[in-house]
Amino acid sequence: MADEIEPASRSNSSLPARVKFDLDYAPALESTSIVSIADEYGLFIGGQFVEPESGEKFTTVSPSTEKALSQISSASAVDVDRAVKAARRAHTKVWGPMSGRDRAKYLFRIARQLQERAREFAVLETIDGGKPIRESRDVDVPLAAAHFFYHAGWADKLEYAFPDRRIAPKGVVGQIIPWNFPLLMLAWKVAPALATGNTVVLKPAETTSLTALLFAQLLQDVDLPPGVVNIVTGAGATGSALVDHGDLDKLAFTGSTSVGKQIQRSASARGVPLTLELGGKAAHIVFEDAAIDQAVEGVINGIYFNQGHVCCAGSRLLVQESIAESFVDRLKNRLSTVRVGDPLDKNTDVGAINSAEQLGRITELVAAGVAEGAELYQPQCSLPDRGYWFRPTIFTNVQQSHRIAREEIFGPVLSVLTFRTPEEAVAKANDTQYGLSAGIWTEKGSKILWMADQLDAGVIWANTFNQFDAASPFGGYKESGFGREGGLQGLAPYVSLSSPRGVA
Amino acid sequence: MVTRPLRAGRLDKVSTEIETPGVAAVFAPRSRSGVALRVTPVDAVGLEARASTFTTRSIKTTSKRAAIHLAISCIDLTTLEGMDTPGKVAALCRKAVRPEPTDAAIPSVAAVCVYPQMVPAAVKHTAGTGVLVASVAGAFPSGQSSLAVRTADIEQAVADGANEIDIVISRGAFLSGDYRYVFNEIETQKAACGPAHMKVILETGELGTYDQIRKASMLAMAAGADFIKTSTGKVANNSSMPVALCMAEAIRDYAEQTGEVVGLKVAGGIRTAKQAWHYLVLIGETLGAEWLTPDLFRIGASSLLNDLLLQLQKLDTGHYSGPNYVSVD
Numbered sequence: 001m002a003d004e005i006e007p008a009s010r011s012n013s014s015l016p017a018r019v020k021f022d023l024d025y026a027p028a029l030e031s032t033s034i035v036s037i038a039d040e041y042g043l044f045i046g047g048q049f050v051e052p053e054s055g056e057k058f059t060t061v062s063p064s065t066e067k068a069l070s071q072i073s074s075a076s077a078v079d080v081d082r083a084v085k086a087a088r089r090a091h092t093k094v095w096g097p098m099s100g101r102d103r104a105k106y107l108f109r110i111a112r113q114l115q116e117r118a119r120e121f122a123v124l125e126t127i128d129g130g131k132p133i134r135e136s137r138d139v140d141v142p143l144a145a146a147h148f149f150y151h152a153g154w155a156d157k158l159e160y161a162f163p164d165r166r167i168a169p170k171g172v173v174g175q176i177i178p179w180n181f182p183l184l185m186l187a188w189k190v191a192p193a194l195a196t197g198n199t200v201v202l203k204p205a206e207t208t209s210l211t212a213l214l215f216a217q218l219l220q221d222v223d224l225p226p227g228v229v230n231i232v233t234g235a236g237a238t239g240s241a242l243v244d245h246g247d248l249d250k251l252a253f254t255g256s257t258s259v260g261k262q263i264q265r266s267a268s269a270r271g272v273p274l275t276l277e278l279g280g281k282a283a284h285i286v287f288e289d290a291a292i293d294q295a296v297e298g299v300i301n302g303i304y305f306n307q308g309h310v311c312c313a314g315s316r317l318l319v320q321e322s323i324a325e326s327f328v329d330r331l332k333n334r335l336s337t338v339r340v341g342d343p344l345d346k347n348t349d350v351g352a353i354n355s356a357e358q359l360g361r362i363t364e365l366v367a368a369g370v371a372e373g374a375e376l377y378q379p380q381c382s383l384p385d386r387g388y389w390f391r392p393t394i395f396t397n398v399q400q401s402h403r404i405a406r407e408e409i410f411g412p413v414l415s416v417l418t419f420r421t422p423e424e425a426v427a428k429a430n431d432t433q434y435g436l437s438a439g440i441w442t443e444k445g446s447k448i449l450w451m452a453d454q455l456d457a458g459v460i461w462a463n464t465f466n467q468f469d470a471a472s473p474f475g476g477y478k479e480s481g482f483g484r485e486g487g488l489q490g491l492a493p494y495v496s497l498s499s500p501r502g503v504a
Numbered sequence: 505m506v507t508r509p510l511r512a513g514r515l516d517k518v519s520t521e522i523e524t525p526g527v528a529a530v531f532a533p534r535s536r537s538g539v540a541l542r543v544t545p546v547d548a549v550g551l552e553a554r555a556s557t558f559t560t561r562s563i564k565t566t567s568k569r570a571a572i573h574l575a576i577s578c579i580d581l582t583t584l585e586g587m588d589t590p591g592k593v594a595a596l597c598r599k600a601v602r603p604e605p606t607d608a609a610i611p612s613v614a615a616v617c618v619y620p621q622m623v624p625a626a627v628k629h630t631a632g633t634g635v636l637v638a639s640v641a642g643a644f645p646s647g648q649s650s651l652a653v654r655t656a657d658i659e660q661a662v663a664d665g666a667n668e669i670d671i672v673i674s675r676g677a678f679l680s681g682d683y684r685y686v687f688n689e690i691e692t693q694k695a696a697c698g699p700a701h702m703k704v705i706l707e708t709g710e711l712g713t714y715d716q717i718r719k720a721s722m723l724a725m726a727a728g729a730d731f732i733k734t735s736t737g738k739v740a741n742n743s744s745m746p747v748a749l750c751m752a753e754a755i756r757d758y759a760e761q762t763g764e765v766v767g768l769k770v771a772g773g774i775r776t777a778k779q780a781w782h783y784l785v786l787i788g789e790t791l792g793a794e795w796l797t798p799d800l801f802r803i804g805a806s807s808l809l810n811d812l813l814l815q816l817q818k819l820d821t822g823h824y825s826g827p828n829y830v831s832v833d
Contacts, residue, residue: 020570020574021567021570021571021573021574021784021788021793021796022566022567022570023788023789023793025561025562025563025564025567026563026564026565026566026567026568027564028562028563028564134560138560289545290545291544291545291546291547291550291551292544292545293544293546293550293551293554293753294546294547294549294550294551294554295550297550297553297554298550337789346560346561346562347561347562443545443547463547463549463550464549464550
């Protein structure tokens with residue numbers, strides 16, 4: 001039918017002269033004037049900033065400029081003990097006896113303050129951690145505020161969360177959080193603990209302490225009773241001191257699987273309840289009957305969001321062999337519009353790698369991928385001279401036995417593998433020590449349900465990826481950890497339940 | 505058939521794969537070169553999420569000025585009222601040729617867009633200026649007349665000097681599943697256009713789903729559209745960012761599968777400079793900079809032009825002036 005018609009010419013010569021609109025948009029920098037960073041910070045213990053016992057401090061730098069930002073205190077075992085004692089006192093005297101209704105008031109105040117100071121937190125998060133302002137502004141800070149709002153709602157309704165049970169807080173909780181979402185992970189840990197009546201000693205990651213310290217100032221502003229939240233900064237030794245402290249009623253850790261295993265060893269020896277949220281090597285599975293353009297977006301978002309520093313990142317793309325080649329072409333095309341650079345520029349999509357150490361690890365694993373025979377693709381975008389940067393990377397020709405298909409890279413590196421049948425997709429997806437998240441792309445609902453049933457992952461997204469909600473539990477299978485954060489399930493690790501008198 | 509080189513790496517393979525399962529059963533058009541076309545399903549949530557990211561691009565300083573100039577040069581300055589007269593069209597044409605007489609750097613718009621009866625007046629007032637005359641023809645906006653009446657309408661407009669014809673598809677036939685009928689109708693109207701370019705209006709506000717919009721886009725391109733266009737501006741839902749993205753992705757697919765390059769026209773409800781550069785960002789990041797020319801991208805609008813001029817004044821003077829500082833035509 002169609003080929004019988006003589007095609008008309010599509011050229012059009014009589015139009016006015018061309019105007020060039022450069023897609024390298026002019027710089028659009030977010031102002032940093034809203035943030036003031038002190039020359040040095042103490043530890044936040046008992047509602048006050050105090051000097052560390054040893055006087056020891058370390059420098060925190062901005063990964064996008066390598067400029068020193070501030071001096072952060074290094075907490076020793078003595079400081080940690082002071083913090084735990086402050087938390088114990090606050091729990092016994094103030095926070096434990098307080099009604100849920102009154103606790104809720106504080107949580108609502110924290111949430112509202114986070115919203116009011118959203119821009120300040122977003123800019124500081126970007127300066128300190130290197131993530132694009134687009135993400136800290138649109139994702140990290142709003143989700144952190146949402147988490148406090150959500151848990152404020154639970155604080156006076158715990159008897160509905162756990163009906164017919166006597167509910168008591170655990171007591172004093174030690175929490176250690178990672179550097180990839182510093183404020184958001186703080187919210188995930190602190191909000192449920194406070195809502196259920198616990199007091200907290202929190203250790204932020206060494207490279208990203210600043211938003212936690214700003215949060216401490218916010219807690220002073222909202223008059224949270226002293227000692228309810230204590231923040232001890234420092235490196236691994238501070239973390240060990242917290243984990244090994246004898247007077248904790250619960251531990252919660254988000255971070256790498258290797259550190260998680262050490263913590264589990266210590267905690268289990270003493271019978272301290274523990275939740276772990278560890279690494280991942282998520283399979284992002286794309287079937288030939290998927291909405292291809294949206295799947296491309298999902299895969300790009302899944303691995304390059306936050307420079308790939310995401311435990312649930314879709315780092316393994318499993319694409320059906322029948323569409324593999326064209327799908328990878330589309331990914332590469334899409335990657336050509338991803339903008340890498342100054343994280344304070346509002347048009348930046350991929351910012352700086354969080355630390356020199358992490359950059360070294362990514363570089364090492366990518367070199368291993370090349371050495372093992374995988375095919376490397378990187379767009380030729382220009383990178384800033386200073387700071388820690390890594391080009392968004394796609395590896396094709398990856399085999400299941402390659403290191404880049406098995407080890408968590410925690411960077412902007414996607415490994416592409418193919419499959420032929422849904423059964424093979426499941427087998428490959430589950431062939432990992434991890435089990436945190438997975439993604440499925442198909443327009444066929446029955447296939448989504450069947451796949452979701454087979455996949456060993458705590459979080460499964462269908463036709464989307466990296467969606468987070470305070471009401472939705474998050475956590476892993478296998479070596480990705482145990483326990484859930486968020487939702488009703490996320491409250492359970494922070495309470496002790498017993499049968500009330502008269503109920504069997 | 506290919507009139508324009510595509511972005512490197514785009515066209516190494518012309519797809520001859522079979523259609524996507526589920527869609528093939530109802531729709532399997534072939535391009536004029538005989539390539540079977542694949543229509544990809546669309547996920548509404550993902551499409552809308554992606555479309556919204558273009559609106560968060562921050563366009564400043566030099567980029568803003570370039571975007572405003574480009575947007576002006578891509579406008580089809582439109583008047584489609586029952587009360588249109590040659591006098592109204594004369595004013596419109598003057599504005600189209602020299603949007604801001606005091607600033608020679610500001611380009612003319614691409615075309616004026618009028619009803620067939622107004623074509624002679626438009627031709628008279630744009631002669632020799634480079635501004636094209638576009639006419640909605642073929643029983644615009646409903647298309648609910650016989651094909652003979654519609655082709656006669658088109659032929660008259662072309663004979664009167666229209667360079668471009670904007671037709672509508674038969675939404676009724678499309679929604680009832682008679683794709684071959686719609687296809688044949690577009691082909692016939694394309695023949696009636698002769699040397700004039702044909703823009704095919706899908707009237708996306710009446711198609712119901714993004715899947716239908718994508719399907720209609722492929723169908724219209726296969727049947728010979730030089731441009732596919734979102735809307736008539738005469739129904740409740742006009743162009744939107746997700747709709748434009750859906751159609752732009754179809755255009756990219758069509759170019760990949762056939763090597764033929766088709767333009768996009770967005771129309772209806774685009775009134776602010778900000779909206780205009782959101783669309784430019786969408787086109788640039790989806791189809792590439794090659795599409796950012798009046799040859800391949802148009803904005804059908806009337807009040808938009810004045811907002812663009814006001815934004816230029818703001819860039820020049822540092823403060824906003826007001827509606828009294830632009831002409832109302």
